[in-house]
Amino acid sequence: MNVIYRKTTELSDSDIENICGIFSEVFPEHTRSVTYFKNEFLNTDLGYSFHGLLMDGEKIVGSQSYIPFVYMVDGIEKEVALSVDTMILKDYRNFDNIFDLLSKGHKFLKESGFAFVFGFPNDNAYPLLTKGLREKDIGNLSTYVLPYKIGGC
DSSP, X not given: OEEEEEEGGGOOHHHHHHHHHHHHHHSTTOOOOHHXXXXXXXXXXXXXXXXXXXXXXXXXXXXXXXXXXXXXXXXXXXXXXXXXXXXXXXXXXXXXXXXXXXXXXXXHHHHTTOXXXXXXXXXXXXXXXXXXXXXXXXOOOOOOOOOSSTTOO
16 A cells, blocks of 8 residues: 545546545445535645545545645744545555554645644544544534524524
8 A cells, every 4th residue: 555645736537536436435424526525625725735545556545635724823824734534445444554544644744844733533533543543632622503593484
């Protein structure tokens, strides 16, 4: 297995279709179109995102994406990355492949000048990240929703 990194602008439509197909297979309750993918990953502070691709020869078998943001920290702009959509096809899902995809991604971003990486792992990924890969849990994200019209139509 090999992990390569590409900007969204460097991915072909065929690459994006393959990534969207993997997404639908790994998360069967969701689907993603090429248009949705481009909207999500091109509308960023840099105009692109980064994608780690787990390759078996020429075949994409896993992916992890990083959406770049510019944060102000003590009045200084810092580039940070939101880790999203970590996925590997079932036949390739093992600790080594997951470890390579995550650790090489963090190394790539650090070498690219990003101050830090953060994410919101699902219940399956959380134990692996915090115990297996020793990532820091810095807090919970609570989401609250207010109805648009309380008691009315």
